[in-house]
Amino acid sequence: MCQRPFAGPFGTALIDSMQGLGGQQRFTFMRLFQVIGDIWHKQVVKSEIPELQLRLVEAICLCELHLPALMADIKMHQSLHIVFRQLRNFGE
Numbered sequence: 001m002c003q004r005p006f007a008g009p010f011g012t013a014l015i016d017s018m019q020g021l022g023g024q025q026r027f028t029f030m031r032l033f034q035v036i037g038d039i040w041h042k043q044v045v046k047s048e049i050p051e052l053q054l055r056l057v058e059a060i061c062l063c064e065l066h067l068p069a070l071m072a073d074i075k076m077h078q079s080l081h082i083v084f085r086q087l088r089n090f091g092e
Helices: 008-017 023-040 046-066 074-090
Strands: none
Touching: 023 046, 023 074, 046 074
């Protein structure tokens, strides 16, 4: 699956320039933004959904490990529902 950065090269540069973030936190944000970008892409291929599911779970686990608990909110929970229940009905 082609990973599409959520904010393109500018988003990558922005995350890299954030002050006070450690390497693990930067990596976590990049993984999260990549998978969210793929979810929001206009076309999702059904055969790529299992890999997308795996990458989303990995990104959320990284968030739980490396980011403050306040980051884990209903939006992350809802992203799991989108990928595991809804997306498979709309992919090509």
